[in-house]
Amino acid sequence: MQLSGQHEVSRQGGDLLRAFVPEVEHGVLELGDMSEEQQTALATLLAGYYFAGLSDAVQDGTISGSFEGWDGDTIVELTDGSVFKQTEYHYEYDYSYRPDVTIFVEPFGYELLVEDTDEPVEVELLRSSRYAGGSLGRHERFRALLARLPQQATLRALSIWSAR
Template identity: 35%
Template sequence: MNDFEVVCRAQIDGDFEGFDDEVLFKLNNGTYWVQSQYKYWYYYAYCPEVLILRRHGVYYLQVVGQNEIVPVAQISDVIESRINGDFNGWEGETSYQLTNGQVWQQSAYKYTYKYSHMPSVVIFNPGSGYVMQVAGTSTKVRRIQ
């Protein structure tokens, strides 16, 4: 790891559950980073300290004290809101009104039942279309209002 430059040292804002596919990482310095290459690694920590590293123009995220790293890209177009009412999961073409007035609809088929009342929502575009994360689950979405 000697050929990596440390770009910043920060903490994950909340739960960290490792790497998967297009995972969004919100740091306590206000920046957002999205996993840009598929890699699965499960590791749970609450608000772990992380490093953003750079090598040959590519950015990586590493949890301090762990060996695993993953390529990431910084993004800025992130929407944070809440579902205006109950969330019952995904049913194929589910649409949800947010408390900020926006309405988003599921754009890829996925069926998952998960109930939560007025849960927090994060919507972001990792480069392959918008993704909505809510109540520990996510799917592709499109804005309809």
């Protein structure tokens, strides 16, 4: 398959890409500039995104112990064993014992909204749940796959797919 008159989609990644990406979008995603490994990773990503649909994009949990607010580098442990560290510059005092949290799973990270706080805060996952087969573990594998792709191609692909 020719792209932009000069590049060809690899055989291995191409079969999956043809299944998930309309030919008119190949140029937009600059598929011809990707290595075979990157094309395969993008195809796998799109297949996973298509089938999973990031269906677990919002999850609930409970903080294990007390929460004293966000101080710039707050570490939060949930009752399921997951540990998150604050990455966003945000300060807010709010003491509560075992507050509920909402975890927003985004393609490139996470946000936590703690019960009775003003807004969700960007965090990174330091340790996945002791139930490693859970959706946060799947999301970490998804993020590892994203890291193998050119960032611009990933952003374009996700924007095309999220608009559908």
